[in-house]
Amino acid sequence: MNSTDPEQSVLAAATRARQAAAELATAPRTAKDAALHAMAAGLMADSGRILAANRTDVDAARAAGSPETMLDRLSLTEQRIQAMADGLREVAALPDPVGTVVRGSTLPNGLELRQLRVPFGVVGVIYEGRPNVTVDVAGLCLKSGNAALLRGSSSAAASNEAIVAALRVALTTSELPADAVTLVPGNGREPAKHLMRARGLVDVLIPRGGAELIQTVVAESTVPVIETGVGNCHVYVDAEADPAMALTILVNSKVSRPSVCNAAETLLVHRAIAPDFLPAALVALTEHGVVVHGDDRVRAYRPESVGPATEADWATEYLGLEIAVKIVESLDEAVAHIRRYGSGHTEAIVTGSQTAARRFAGAVDAASIMVNASTRFTDGAEFGFGAEIGISTQKLHARGPMGLAELTTTKYVVTGDGHVRP
């Protein structure tokens, strides 16, 4: 094993993670929860070293000219480390998904069939986020019995190394193997590529980050991938909506946190309600600092503040204070527009009509449909999952917010007393 060969280093790390996963798979909840508490304590005990490492990342990012918002996201404080440790303790308090019986029956021949939740094994995560993602992912993987193989962004490399070092030291004091949490070694883009090709060693790969990262992983990975996060979400205001409710939902969906994937990016308004709804909506959006791109009929309401919407606007996830607005002739046109431009994340309808709600919920193909509720509710914590490793926008395995159960696969255990097949 030549540790200077990037591929060999990555495969060696994946192999160690795989060995750890075999131990984790049968670890009882008590051992996992104790390890999570030890990890939380370890973070706090090592906070000085973690903060020092983080300063080198922040200084390097500042020297490279990163914007203040990025520096803020990268920066750790004693308080943020405390929040990470608290997060681990919260995960410890959640129920263990492993061993849950998903389906069970006694077959006509007397065989007892049980389908149980079991861990995946090794979960690879490639992410661009803040250093706290390292702790979140490690905690969720460990609780669900998986070994975490982590590849963070190079801008947070020193922080992530210090954090993982602290977690691994804590694990050595627990009953679980330190290799339950492993950083993918090496610099540059090579290691991530080898991780994507480690089929057989890595059971699933979850990219967390921008559209470009996710597309690269989807295109290059031979390891099964769970796609996350891109959200070109729509709010459709139906002919039979209550305009006041629609306005509240629109503003919350767009402006409560515009940088996240469950924020609304396009407003579709039924022609019949436009006169009663749009003028106030456009004023409210402008007052909240939202730049509005509208079709011709929308612009006619407020030509002074609404710019023209282009084809690109319908397809864009702004992730900021911008919105595209279109008047549609019917619910069917709204559904067709969403089918064409939506990313399958969250689509909302505001309507007083039960029929319209049913038709929209049935015809729109997305992870979450909101009926008279803000798009911002698509979230693991809001859904009551206690924690979330990401929001899947694909259809295979998991769709929508992914909690601990979504980090498991299943196993059938079939018990007989000498049964053979006729």
Added chain:
Amino acid sequence: MNSTDPEQSVLAAATRARQAAAELATAPRTAKDAALHAMAAGLMADSGRILAANRTDVDAARAAGSPETMLDRLSLTEQRIQAMADGLREVAALPDPVGTVVRGSTLPNGLELRQLRVPFGVVGVIYEGRPNVTVDVAGLCLKSGNAALLRGSSSAAASNEAIVAALRVALTTSELPADAVTLVPGNGREPAKHLMRARGLVDVLIPRGGAELIQTVVAESTVPVIETGVGNCHVYVDAEADPAMALTILVNSKVSRPSVCNAAETLLVHRAIAPDFLPAALVALTEHGVVVHGDDRVRAYRPESVGPATEADWATEYLGLEIAVKIVESLDEAVAHIRRYGSGHTEAIVTGSQTAARRFAGAVDAASIMVNASTRFTDGAEFGFGAEIGISTQKLHARGPMGLAELTTTKYVVTGDGHVRP
């Protein structure tokens, strides 16, 4: 759209399937069941044309020197068409998975959360099997609300075309679109490659066939894949097994149908029971015509009939009357052997010990664990699913026999009365 360009032809077919899928997604069960009955009647009505097309396939295969077993698998008869039609009617009788509430609750803020089963959309299937696979897959996809995009083997091309033509004519008499069942057009290997790259048009790709086909699809597809079928299954006879029960299970697992993926390929015997079990087992295997490859200790029992087992034997899925046999020191050694060589399909333990059964079921990582039962029970029909589109040996989405529920994804429908996120 240039129909002579293979890529454009495939993408056009996928686009038509996608449009059909949007209709199928909201089709009620009554419409789907009626369409399945129409398809069954259509097959019978068109049996003359289907048999004639099949004869051209069989003649071509015979001229190309295909072995008799392959010719038999390719050949259709009036009776086999009847069986295909009966299969469609059986699928019609199964419950509709679409709309099943997988998870539901009222959140603390009063939002009503429902996670419902919904169809994938377009299911691509690449298969090498007999022409009846075309009908099986079309029926299961339609019942689960999916459009089927089918790519069979070139040796059955005329048969598949005649079958799909009959099914599509039948669909035109139903409420559902004919494009619910679509053949991928074109000759040679090109069309399958374009199918594998049709991400965004095809929601999931299921390869059914030999290991080579499956590996190609896994390596080349950007469409999410469900891997099926390879089974290097083990029977482990524990120290505390009843030798007579172990012998019955071994023989059934190995010889009842050796060509299928749930047949046993390796026998592992605990050292302590070997003297009481192996002599009779080796005789029984030989009497059933099974060629035995054993390690040195196994060979010592019957050197005249047991050849040496090589590294390749442990890794081989024989799919025929051959078996590799090894004596292990412990249950842990059996688990380690299975971890190294198993394909994650089905692993059986024969034991009277509850402790051993629990340890084996917990530690072995496979789709199915059989405790005192034949490996041959891993099967959708045996598990009571009514039908099966394949046996998944991967961990993402579905693991083990895949019935109608496994051909669906889910959608959250969240209903409020003006809820916004604080």
